[in-house]
Amino acid sequence: MIPSLPQSPFAKWAYRAYVTLFFIYLGLPLAVVSVFAFNDSLFPSLPWEGFTLAWFFGNESPFIGVFHERAILRSIGTSAFVAAWVSVLSVFVGTCNAFLFVRHDFRGKALLYMLMLLPLIIPGVILGISILVFTSSVANTLEDATGLWFDGLRPGLILVILGQFSFITTFATLVISARLQKFDPSLEEAALNLGATKAGAIRQITVPFLLPAIVASAVVAMLMSFENFNTTLMLVGSDSPLTITMFDKLKQGSTPVLNAVSLLLMLASAALGLMSLLFQRKKA
């Protein structure tokens, strides 16, 4: 079962065929989604009616392309807004956590570390409803006590941002901690010896060293935020992010405009992924 051992040609080919089939299985759904974005038909299905770019640029009903479909454009904007906030917040807290766990020893550190990992094992739907229940009861109490309105604590973008932030921070913490662990503290000590202040040494030596991890976790946070569905579903208000809008359209049965959005999403995440890969290579 390893290359250095003789094996019957039949077993070898059967194994290869299985692996090939597996990768076809992986690629097939993504391929059909992309291909049908260019089908000149009202439904994302066969028969093939010819090639068209109408699902991207069309502005005549019923061929309304992505770039003329208001609902989708607005939800992309909403998603980008949410993703930017989630990414900034989770990278900030993640960096603080990394310094805390790598540089400090304190009582209850192991417990705190375990708590930090907890969001990984809580299903997204539960995370969503628990935050929904908690913020609603806080809002009710505050409104009863003060007579003012606390709309920020009702389902809406703020809750979506908080909900996504609550578990994406764990990923940011893990990525940035892993990098900080590889940092040689003597570099920072050298800076201190040369007369730098503690803050100056961290800003000029440690943070540049951490930058690849910070950029990588910011990119991953953005992608996870863009793609998140379960937590968002429970916390969403009237402004819906892209995944929620797409889900609603998908349930109603849709035109290939959804394929076009999906293809653009795939291209965007591929571009982001490549960018972070190149960035890491350049720094390393």
Place this chain on the structure above:
Amino acid sequence: MASDTSKLGFYLLLAPILLWLALLILLPHVGLFLVSISEKIGPREYETGFGNYSAFFTEPLYWRTFARTAIMSILATALTLLLGFPIAYYIAKITRGRTKTTLFLMCMIPFWVSELVRTFGWMILLRETGVFSQFLQWAGLVSGPVEMLYNDAAIMVGLVYTSILFMVVPLVTTLDSLDDSLIEAGYDLGGTTTAVMREIVIPHAMPGIVSGCIVVFMLSLGNYLTPILLGGKDSLWFTGMIYTQFITRFNWELGSAFGFLLLALSSLVVFLGLKLSGRSLSETMGRS
């Protein structure tokens, strides 16, 4: 280290994590539990009791859906392991160098694509007017359109597809660390392929198998999109029920109880998995 400034720095670092964990993780779950044990007896009047939990156990639709979700998730986990193990073994042991990196990265592709897009892809493939149905008709294997969507098999295909990466990645990592000479030694000592697998490869891969299974089971249990979009009208999923109680029925008390039961099951499985493998949460989750 114990100077005043570093003390201050320490507390400044401690503040964000405490705020995050307390306000967004711990208190919400305490709140969820409190709501789940309160029963509505009148408008804005509640009393404490386990009525929501007893409603779950007395109404067959509720606990049957729960059991169904659990069983289908176990099945999906087993299937993912079965299908993923040969792939992980191939990547870790048969291929070398560039091919290995390429195949490994190709396994990651679904992760970079939104779950919604992946599910949409399966809908296009499986539905009555879909690609598979048309292909079968064209090939003359069937005479009319075939509906392959909206059943449990479709849910299974979607669940395995969504989670296989979380099985393959930890398996590749553990199998990579297995020295080839151990496998050779197994054969030299007269072991058959089955024996070598059972005695050497699988015991070595156990940590990867356990962490893969935990993650896949959790993801399947908590999945919402795949069962709702690929499943039929009768294929209920427990997360769908939670959503109905919260958003459609506005019965938050019952919904919270459901949520807590799902959380309990998922935590129990994680706990058992960790006990089984004798590893800590940090070791299992911290790496992946």
